[in-house]
Amino acid sequence: MGVDKLEHIGIAVKNMEESNKLFAKLLGRDHYKIEEVSSEGVRTSFFDMGNIKIELLEATSPDSPIAKFIEKKGEGIHHLAFEVANLGESIQDYGKKGFTLLNNQPKPGADHKQIAFMHPKGTNGVLVELCQEVKS
Amino acid sequence: MGVDKLEHIGIAVKNMEESNKLFAKLLGRDHYKIEEVSSEGVRTSFFDMGNIKIELLEATSPDSPIAKFIEKKGEGIHHLAFEVANLGESIQDYGKKGFTLLNNQPKPGADHKQIAFMHPKGTNGVLVELCQEVKS
Numbered sequence: 001m002g003v004d005k006l007e008h009i010g011i012a013v014k015n016m017e018e019s020n021k022l023f024a025k026l027l028g029r030d031h032y033k034i035e036e037v038s039s040e041g042v043r044t045s046f047f048d049m050g051n052i053k054i055e056l057l058e059a060t061s062p063d064s065p066i067a068k069f070i071e072k073k074g075e076g077i078h079h080l081a082f083e084v085a086n087l088g089e090s091i092q093d094y095g096k097k098g099f100t101l102l103n104n105q106p107k108p109g110a111d112h113k114q115i116a117f118m119h120p121k122g123t124n125g126v127l128v129e130l131c132q133e134v135k136s
Numbered sequence: 137m138g139v140d141k142l143e144h145i146g147i148a149v150k151n152m153e154e155s156n157k158l159f160a161k162l163l164g165r166d167h168y169k170i171e172e173v174s175s176e177g178v179r180t181s182f183f184d185m186g187n188i189k190i191e192l193l194e195a196t197s198p199d200s201p202i203a204k205f206i207e208k209k210g211e212g213i214h215h216l217a218f219e220v221a222n223l224g225e226s227i228q229d230y231g232k233k234g235f236t237l238l239n240n241q242p243k244p245g246a247d248h249k250q251i252a253f254m255h256p257k258g259t260n261g262v263l264v265e266l267c268q269e270v271k272s
Contacts, residue, residue, distance in 0.1 A: 002164010006185050009145070009216065013260050025233055026259060027218075028138010049142050051187035076261030077213045080145065082163075097161055123162060124149050125212030 001093050003082035007131055008046075008053035008111075012066050012078040016058040020045055023056065031056070035110045042066050044110040055081075055110065079117070081129035090130050091116050099123065106132065137229050139218035143267055144182075144189035144247075148202050148214040152194040156181055159192065167192070171246045178202050180246045191217075191246065215253070217265035226266050227252050235259065242268065 013019035016034075024030050024047075031045040041064030047054040057078055059067035069078055084090040087106045095101050100119035109115035109131060118128040149155035152170075160166050160183075167181040177200030183190040193214055195203035205214055220226040223242045231237050236255035245251035245267060254264040 003162070003185075005187050006145075006190075009142075011260060011262060019260055022260060026139070026230075026235070026264065049139075051141050054142075073209075074261050076256070077216070080213070094162075099162070120212070124147060124155055124158060125210050126147060128162065 001090065003084055003090075003130070005083050006052050007081045007083040007113075008055045009077060010055045010057050010079040010081065010129070011076065012069050013056050013058055013075055014070060016043055016045055016056055019056050019058075023047060023054065027054070033111075036060065037108070037110045039108060040065065042110075046111060053111070079127040079129045081113075081115070081131050084130050084132055087114050087116060087130055087132035094118065094130070137226065139220055139226075139266070141219050142188050143217045143219040143249075144191045145213060146191045146193050146215040146217065146265070147212065148205050149192050149194055149211055150206060152179055152181055152192055155192050155194075159183055159190065163190070169247075172196065173244070173246045175244060176201065178246075182247060189247070215263040215265045217249075217251070217267045220266050220268055223250050223252060223266055223268035226268075230254065230266070 020031050031047050034045045036043045041061045043058045043060050045056045057066045091101055100122045103116040106114035112134050113131040115129050115131045120127045156167050167183050170181045172179045177197045179194045179196050181192045193202045227237055236258045238255055239252040242250035248270050249267040251265050251267045256263045
């Protein structure tokens, strides 16, 4: 097993409005949607890079994981999200391989995804998200 | 102008041999090459994700930018590299747009690339590399 491909890169930002403008200037294209994931305490915006997406993440509450991340490390790359075919199976499989899953069950993410995170201590300091598209 | 696409993600690691094994387990595939860029003081290994590449970076000397990065921030995502059609023009163009280029001229990178970096202070804490394939 393994992952199918990199689906998106999550970047923690303090002010989404300003960062949407900055990334539009950097990437040469505008974001195509904004979506709030209230269960995670984040507002997200997405840039389509063709081969992958870039997701900006802004905290919607002081106890959001994104607020805590920025407090500790400052703005910057927050996670890499890899697509898997069967998230439930991947959670089991990576657990058996010795990775520390932060979620034992798939949970709802932005952009029609079910997601689960791995602890960065087991992945060279990289916060890894596994994600699976929810077919509607 | 802007960028064409995300070309690779650079991840700073302490021990490439161990990290090659870890990422092989995580990604479900082996690295396909190892290359040293002596001018940058780094040894790199590459994983082909189909849509993008993942580059592990190990310092080859204590004053390598990667050694300093790990000393300050620990192992983790070091940079995002975006492909551009004409690196010389992009350096000029991003400079005019207010981004701070760390290199005024293209310099040699790994994997048949000319590269230039932007200062992360101007890009929401993300170290951005612009890269252009060198046609051989």
